[in-house]
Structures are given as C-alpha cells and as structure tokens.
Amino acid sequence: MKTFLKKVAAQSPWLYRINAGSCNGCDVELATTACISRYDVERLGCKYCGSPKHADIVLITGPMTTRVKEKVLRLYAEIPDPKVTVAVGICPISCGVFRDSYAIEGPIDKYFPVDINVPGCPPRPQAIIEGIAEAISVWRTRL
Amino acid sequence: MFSFLKILVRNLIQGPSTDPFPFGETFTPEGLRGRVRFDASACVGCRMCEHVCAGGAIRFEQSESELRFTLWHNSCTFCGLCQHYCKTKAIVLTEDWHLSHRQEEKYAMVEQGTVPLAPCLGCGISMIPVADELMRVAYRETNQDIDRLRRLCPDCRRKLGIKGVQRCKM
Incomplete structure (x- = not known):
C-alpha cells in the first residue's frame, strides 16, 4: 500500500503558495502559470491547493516582512514533510530592492531550507515552470 | 449566429495553444x-x-x-x-532567461x-586603461596625438594640454 501511494504521489505534487510580503508581481506570474492555458502548470501533474496540510511543493514570494514573519513561519511548520521549497523572484532569495530596510527580515533561507531559486523581477512563466520541474525532480528523490 | 463554428474549425486546425515547454521548445520575445x-x-x-x-x-x-x-x-x-x-x-x-538553480x-x-590597471606613460601612476570602445564613442577618428593622450593619466593630460596652449600663444 505504501509503495503504491509513493508511486502515485510522485505523479502529482501539489503546490502551495506563500506570500511573504511580496509586491504581488511574482504572485501574478504564479497565477499566470497556473490559470492561463498557454503555460498550464497542471501538465506536470501539479495543482494549487488551499491548505498547507495538503502541500508538497511550497512556492514562496516576497522578502519576508516583519509583519508577516510569524505567520509565514507558522504556515511553513504546518506543511508536512517531505516538502520542497522554491523561492520565486529575487526578493525571497536576497531581498532584492528591499534589502537593508527596517521592515524586512529576509532573506528566507535564514529561517528554513530552500531547495530551488528562481530569480527574476518577476521571473517569466517559463522560468517558473522550469523551476517547478526541477523541484518535482528533487521531490521525487525525497519520497 | 454560427460564428462559434468558425472558432471550432479554427481550433481544430490550429491545435492546442499551450506552450510545449518544458517538454519542447518555447519562444523568447525579442x-x-x-x-x-x-x-x-x-x-x-x-x-x-x-x-x-x-x-x-x-x-x-x-x-x-x-x-x-x-x-x-x-x-x-x-x-x-x-x-x-x-x-x-x-x-x-x-x-x-534560464536562471533557475539549486540552492547550492x-x-x-x-x-x-x-x-x-596600466601605468601612466608620464608619471607611472596606475590607471584604468582607456578602452577602444571609448575612443570610438569619444572621437570618430583617432590620430597619433590622441593615441598618445590615451596612455596618460588625467593629471599628465592636463599638463600636456596647458603646455600646448602656451605654445600657441608664443
């Protein structure tokens, strides 16, 4: 039963999106990759889910502002292992243009392990799909 | 009234509009x-x-x-x-745009x-050499005099310039 589940789960990693104080640019691109049939991330077996408890791949945008820090950490702790973390945009990777601000607590790899980085401001949908495809290959090794 | 038929036929001929990436090639706008x-x-x-x-x-x-x-x-x-x-x-x-990478x-x-850095021919202080591209942007044509100035630091260039003015006056 367990091996069967593993085999099935490898085909359909579920995505969960955390906005850690993003300007919404990367979130729009993430919505584009999911909702617009030209890009269609569901071809890879992915599906956005509403609850962190169902997530396999976590997509994080935003530079982790002081205001959302506690909430992001709580959400991240709720995601069951094994999980793969993808940082989308330059903000979660290095805080980008917001670096050294008093209201920024990032970059996010200070708080939890990141596996894939997708730089860009925002990255184009194809770049996000490339990152997600790599995240899926990482996730299959962790199952 | 039957305009949907036109769309239906067009879609049947054109095939899916989904970008084949990552399984195939994608487009890159100019x-x-x-x-x-x-x-x-x-x-x-x-x-x-x-x-x-x-x-x-x-x-x-x-x-x-x-x-x-x-x-x-x-x-x-x-x-x-x-x-x-x-x-x-x-x-x-x-x-x-292929910039996604692992955390490592x-x-x-x-x-x-x-x-x-290269030394100035006049005083020997080290300076950033003047690039060929800058010569092309600054002067349309170069000659021997300009080429000599190129290997001098700003101070030596200034000195040479003042000397040149004096010579003109005399």
Missing part, C-alpha cells in the same frame, strides 16, 4: 532582458552601473593592480539601467570581470 554579460575590455570603470543599479547587484572592488566587477543575478531586477547608462556597451543584457549554486550566480 529584447527580453535576461542574464547579464560583462565585457571587461570595454569597461572604462566609470561605475555608473553601480550607481544606477536598482537592486544593488553590481559591486566594484579596486585593488592595486585591477578593478573587479561583480554582478549577482540573484539581486538583479533586470531593469536594464546598467545597459542603458553604459556608453561603451561593456554591460549587455542577453535574452537568456545560489552564490555562484554571478557575472564577473577584471579590468587590469
């Missing part, structure tokens, strides 16, 4: 701003790119013998200001280049 390329031989060390960089991705380090340029793609917003302000075209944004390579996503 003028897309992607990975940055730095050409050290064209850099004049004005540091304008460092000044205008929105994400603070560009850094210059000067040592005794060289000027080192570093650009970190993980902090770059790909706004293209550096390319706009680089008159000698030492910085060019390519159309390569996070700090390896850099573009680096070193401009070696």
Whole structure:
C-alpha cells in the first residue's frame, strides 16, 4: 500500500503558495502559470491547493516582512514533510530592492531550507515552470 | 449566429495553444532582458552601473593592480539601467532567461570581470586603461596625438594640454 501511494504521489505534487510580503508581481506570474492555458502548470501533474496540510511543493514570494514573519513561519511548520521549497523572484532569495530596510527580515533561507531559486523581477512563466520541474525532480528523490 | 463554428474549425486546425515547454521548445520575445554579460575590455570603470543599479547587484572592488566587477543575478531586477547608462556597451543584457538553480549554486550566480590597471606613460601612476570602445564613442577618428593622450593619466593630460596652449600663444 505504501509503495503504491509513493508511486502515485510522485505523479502529482501539489503546490502551495506563500506570500511573504511580496509586491504581488511574482504572485501574478504564479497565477499566470497556473490559470492561463498557454503555460498550464497542471501538465506536470501539479495543482494549487488551499491548505498547507495538503502541500508538497511550497512556492514562496516576497522578502519576508516583519509583519508577516510569524505567520509565514507558522504556515511553513504546518506543511508536512517531505516538502520542497522554491523561492520565486529575487526578493525571497536576497531581498532584492528591499534589502537593508527596517521592515524586512529576509532573506528566507535564514529561517528554513530552500531547495530551488528562481530569480527574476518577476521571473517569466517559463522560468517558473522550469523551476517547478526541477523541484518535482528533487521531490521525487525525497519520497 | 454560427460564428462559434468558425472558432471550432479554427481550433481544430490550429491545435492546442499551450506552450510545449518544458517538454519542447518555447519562444523568447525579442529584447527580453535576461542574464547579464560583462565585457571587461570595454569597461572604462566609470561605475555608473553601480550607481544606477536598482537592486544593488553590481559591486566594484579596486585593488592595486585591477578593478573587479561583480554582478549577482540573484539581486538583479533586470531593469536594464546598467545597459542603458553604459556608453561603451561593456554591460549587455542577453535574452537568456534560464536562471533557475539549486540552492547550492545560489552564490555562484554571478557575472564577473577584471579590468587590469596600466601605468601612466608620464608619471607611472596606475590607471584604468582607456578602452577602444571609448575612443570610438569619444572621437570618430583617432590620430597619433590622441593615441598618445590615451596612455596618460588625467593629471599628465592636463599638463600636456596647458603646455600646448602656451605654445600657441608664443
């Protein structure tokens, strides 16, 4: 039963999106990759889910502002292992243009392990799909 | 009334509009701003790119013998200001957008280049050599006199200029 589940789960990693104080640019691109049939991330077996408890791949945008820090950490702790973390945009990777601000607590790899980085401001949908495809290959090794 | 039939037939002929990437080739629009390329031989060390960089991705380090340029793609917003302000075209944004990488390579996503300093022919102080590209931008044609000025530091150039004026007066 367990091996069967593993085999099935490898085909359909579920995505969960955390906005850690993003300007919404990367979130729009993430919505584009999911909702617009030209890009269609569901071809890879992915599906956005509403609850962190169902997530396999976590997509994080935003530079982790002081205001959302506690909430992001709580959400991240709720995601069951094994999980793969993808940082989308330059903000979660290095805080980008917001670096050294008093209201920024990032970059996010200070708080939890990141596996894939997708730089860009925002990255184009194809770049996000490339990152997600790599995240899926990482996730299959962790199952 | 039957306009949907037209759409139906068109869709049947055209096939799916989904981009085949990552299983096939995708398109790259012309003028897309992607990975940055730095050409050290064209850099004049004005540091304008460092000044205008929105994400603070560009850094210059000067040592005794060289000027080192570093650009970190993980902090770059790909706004293209550096390319706009680089008159000698030492910085060019390519159309390569394949930038996603593993966490291990996070700090390896850099573009680096070193401009070696050369001694001034007049006083021997080390200075950034004048790039060929700058000569092309500043003077349409060069001659022997201009070429001699090129190997002098600003101070020596000024001295030579003042001497030239005196000669004219006499």
